[in-house]
Amino acid sequence: MKRLFLMLVLNFSTITFFANEKTEALPVENEIATPDFSMEDELREIKRQERWERRQEKRALKRTPEYKLLKSSLIVFGAITSSVFSVPATVLTIGYIYHAMIPLASSVGSLTNPTKLTKTFRSVKNSKITQKTITKYLEHLTDAFLMDRAKRYDVKGKKYIETPSKYYFTDIGIRNAQLNFRQQEENHIMENIIFNELKIRGYRVDVGVVEITETNAEGKRVQKGLEIDFIATKGNNKYYIQSAFDMPDLAKEQQEKKSLIKTKDSFKKIIVVKDDIKLKRDDNGITTMGIFDFLLNENSLDM
Numbered sequence: 001m002k003r004l005f006l007m008l009v010l011n012f013s014t015i016t017f018f019a020n021e022k023t024e025a026l027p028v029e030n031e032i033a034t035p036d037f038s039m040e041d042e043l044r045e046i047k048r049q050e051r052w053e054r055r056q057e058k059r060a061l062k063r064t065p066e067y068k069l070l071k072s073s074l075i076v077f078g079a080i081t082s083s084v085f086s087v088p089a090t091v092l093t094i095g096y097i098y099h100a101m102i103p104l105a106s107s108v109g110s111l112t113n114p115t116k117l118t119k120t121f122r123s124v125k126n127s128k129i130t131q132k133t134i135t136k137y138l139e140h141l142t143d144a145f146l147m148d149r150a151k152r153y154d155v156k157g158k159k160y161i162e163t164p165s166k167y168y169f170t171d172i173g174i175r176n177a178q179l180n181f182r183q184q185e186e187n188h189i190m191e192n193i194i195f196n197e198l199k200i201r202g203y204r205v206d207v208g209v210v211e212i213t214e215t216n217a218e219g220k221r222v223q224k225g226l227e228i229d230f231i232a233t234k235g236n237n238k239y240y241i242q243s244a245f246d247m248p249d250l251a252k253e254q255q256e257k258k259s260l261i262k263t264k265d266s267f268k269k270i271i272v273v274k275d276d277i278k279l280k281r282d283d284n285g286i287t288t289m290g291i292f293d294f295l296l297n298e299n300s301l302d303m
Contacts, residue, residue: 004062010018017250018053019246022264028058044066050111057214063120070128073216082089085256086232089155095142097137098151100117100121100134100137100138100141101141101146101147101178102178102179103117103120104117104141104147104169105169105175105178105179105183105271106179106183108169108175108188108189108191108192109166109169109187109188109191109192109229109243110166111164111165111166111169112165112166113164113165114131114132114134114138114162114163115131115230116162116276117134117138118130118131118134119287121134126235138167141167142167145170146171146174147167147168147169147170147172147193148169148170148196148199149165149166149167149244150165150166150167150168150169150195150205150206150230151165151206151207152164152165152166152206152208152209153206153207153208153209153231153274154209154211155208155209155210155228155231155263155265156210156263157211157212161209166208167193168191168195168196169192170196170217172189172192172193172196175189175192178287178297180189184247185241186274187245187246190243190245190272190274190291191243192227193291193295194229194230194243194272194291194294195230196242197231197294197295198232198241201298202234203232203233203234203239204232204233204234205222205230205231205232205233206230206231206233207229207230207231208227208228208229208231208240208259208263209225209226209227209228209229210225210226210227210228210262211223211224211225211226212224212225212226212261212262226258226259226261226262227259227262228240228241228242228245228259229241229242229243230242232301238268239267239268239269239270239301240260240263240267240268240269240270241269241270241271241272241301242256242257242259242260242269242270242271242272243255243272244271244272244273245272245273245274246274246275247271247273256282257271259280260284260286261286263282268285268301268302269285269286269287269288270286270287270289270301271288271289272288272289272290272294273288273289273290273291274290275287275290275291276293277290279303287303289303
C-alpha cells in the first residue's frame with residue numbers, strides 16, 4: 001500500500017513538473033496578429049484619385065471648342081451622307097438635322113427661330129419634336145461651321161434681341177444642294193454672299209433693328225421696327241450695310257435708305273446692289289456700290 005501511494009505521488013509530481021515546463025515555454029497570452037491594411041488603403045486611394053482626374057479631364061475636354069466642333073461635325077456629316085447615299089439614318093437625330101436644314105436653306109435672309117421650325121416639323125413631318133431639341137440641332141449646325149447665326153441688335157437700345165435670328169450658309173453650294181438646286185433666288189443668295197465676305201474679313205456681323213414711331217393712315221402713333229441687313233463691327237469700326245439686289249425706282253431707294261437714316265449716328269452707311277455701277281454718295285452720306293466693287297476690293301467699306 002505504501003509502495004502504491006509513493007508511486008502515485010511520484011507520477012503526479014512528474015506530470016506537474018512537465019506541465020510547468022511546457023507552460024513556461026508557451027507565451028503567456030496568444031495574441032492574434034491583425035493584418036495591416038495601410039498598403040491596401042493607399043492603393044485604393046491612388047486608384048480613386050486617378051479616376052477623379054480622368055473624369056476631370058473628360059469634363060474639361062467637353063468644354064473645349066475642338067470637342068464641340070468634332071461632335072457637331074460628326075452628327076452633321078452623318079445627316080448629309082445618309083441623305084446623299086440614301087442610307088437609312090441609324091440615329092433619329094441625323095434625319096431630323098437634315099430635314100431642319102431644308103427650311104433654313106429655303107429661307108436664307110429671313111428671320112427664324114426654334115419655335116417656327118418646331119411648327120414646321122409638326123405640320124409637315126407630323127413629328128412631336130420639341131423646341132429645345134430644335135435649338136440643339138441649330139447649335140450643331142453652327143458649331144460644325146455649316147451655318148452661321150446673325151443675332152438681332154437694337155441700334156437705339158444698344159442691346160441684343162435673342163430671337164428670332166437669321167441663319168446663313170457658310171457655303172452657298174451646300175445651300176443649293178439641299179434644295180436640289182431649286183429656288184435660285186438671287187437676292188437671298190447675294191445677301192448670304194455679303195454676310196460670308198464680312199465674316200471672312202473678320203467682322204462681327206449682326207442684324208440691325210431701328211425702332212421708330214410713325215403716324216399711320218388713321219392718325220394714330222404706332223411703333224415700327226426697321227431692319228438693317230448687317231451691322232459689321234471690328235474694334236471701333238462699325239458699318240451699316242444694306243443688301244439691295246435691285247433699286248429700280250425712287251420708292252425702292254427710299255425704302256432701303258430709311259432705316260439707315262433713322263439710326264441718326266455718324267457710322268458709315270453702305271448699300272450694295274447687284275449692278276456694276278460707279279460708286280456714289282448722297283447728301284445723307286450713304287454710299288451705294290456694286291457687288292463686284294464690294295467683293296473684289298478688301299477695303300471697299302472705306303471707299
